[in-house]
Amino acid sequence: MAPATDSAKPLVELRDIRKAFGGVHAVDGVSINLYAGEVVALLGHNGAGKSTLMKMLAGAYPVDSGETVVAGQTVDIRAPSDAQDLGIETIYQTLALADNLDAVANLFLGREKLTPWRTLDDHFMEGQARKVFQRLNRNFTNIRVPVRALSGGQRQVVAISRALYFNARILIMDEPTAALGPEEAAMVGRLIKQLKTDGVGIFLVTHDMPDVFALSDRLAVMKNGRLVGTYRTADVTEDEVLGMIIAGKRPERKAQAEHA
């Protein structure tokens, strides 16, 4: 968790980030920052480049050019494990679960706890998993069956638990409520508010306008790989946001916001 004194400095600064696939500029000179205890909603059409931008921060894609600064340090994130070491956790829209493994194995996937003999410490992992799953859903007990057998909400719990258990200080959530029922979506909303209070910085990639206005402090809109603008959520209306997403038109006489 970032100490309160750091709140003057951004937790994450992305500066002039670029990424091209073949000849297509998926992300074209985007700069954006995120403070501790803040939720920044990232908006835009499919293909606007928001997921690509987040995947670069998560280490899934290398950046072509640009600078990434985390807690004041310039960092080079080349692999998901680099991002994890910096406290960056990602909840993908696809959830990134191995369907043939159970919930415990998925929670620790890539970061298994080992015994002194370098074997998997299954009992430790199962015990820890039970605790973290309980926090999110008290009825979730069938944690030893392959996750393909679980409900959408339970699968989401597994994916979110990864971020919780490994103490994310920067959290990327890609459409966290898209596949959920109303009750589960409300749970995710409460969780986001809880994490905010704990000082976690959250990038929220979403299409859902009620979520944007209920949960985010600032919002950033992307179109065709470029950043249209970054505003305090309280300063703009839904129509203005839609105008940015659809037409790439900045609202008149509204100041952009580099911080909340």
Next chain:
Amino acid sequence: MSGVGPTSAAEHADVPGDRPGGHVWQRAGLDLRLLLMSALLIIMGVVFHALSGGVFLSPENLYNLAQQTAVVGIVSTVMVLVIVARHIDLSVGSVMGFVGVLIAYLMYTSGWSWQAASLAGLAVALLVSMYQGALTALLGVPSFVVTLGGLMSFRGAAFLVADGKTQPVNDEFFQRLGGGYDGGIGVTATWTLTALVIVGLFVRLAHERTSRRRHDMPLEPLWRDLVVTALPCAVLIAFAWTMNSYQISSKPEPQGIPIPVLIWAVVAGVLSFLVHRTRFGRYIFAMGGNPDAAALVGIPVRRVTLLLFALLAILVTLAAIVSIARLNAGTNSLGSGMELYVIAAAVIGGTALSGGSGSILGSALGALIMQSLDSGMLLLDVAIGKRMVIIGQVLIVAVVFDVLYRRRFGER
């Protein structure tokens, strides 16, 4: 559900009543598929026994059957992992032939010791696997294509090593590795080993239960755990007893467990350990279950794939050693067509060609089913053409069963 992944072993049984229909036996690692295959094996044995006039289930035939299955069985164990990780290796037969001839050539023509020759063979196998593995893991060329090329090339290489000449293997100790006349470990060693394994299984059970209690995990009823542990022990005792009942008339003592079968058992044990207890095994299953997720959570996919190919090389070398020791020679046709038997054993044993699911024990049963069918029909004088037709169709039946089974139980 069990047998489908590293987390499905008996020790992971969850709270009773947790899962709809999660009956105490279903959580025991005694899954239906393995039980059905065991039943099939027993039925085949009884039918062949009756048709062959009491020959098939004789200790002599079972001894030979077991040691004949070992070579395919050894390679099948690792083929399971290769297929689970969504790869395939069609070149195992050719590489085994190449390495086998090379080891025999170094011993016979170059006069090397068997140890030096075997190490050289292993080195060459590792080079071959790193070449094929690098093309697959680093460049992303489909392993099907890479190893299809290897299937041709390394068969050719097997010919080139000794210019097509058969290389006899004369070292007496080395020959024992392949089983045969002096290839059993004897009565005392067989019983000692059996006793040790049984003690080991119960010690593991006790350790498991203590550990679960210490971590406040739910425990299965003791009687259930005892039955689940006693069952393999009973099979083991029956096997040891059978192997100790086979005595070659010119020898003072019965044969005991054949060395190639012992090697196979150790290999299967080690690979089961890798699957259930190590990161390596878990990553292989994760890569097969969802390759994108595996990469996104930071699994070093390339390194794990290369390690998998290296493991394959080690076991192919071991199979080559057992094979030339059994035949007392390395020939350029060694292992021809073996890739099909190996893959078939894995598939009959419940390994899904779509990846993510398979078990080592299943591959052992699959290999035994294939070999029993082949030997049984040979015993009944079924012509080679008919045998091939039947075995091919059995493979298809196995895959159809697999598809229906997965559909029935909600797996992909």
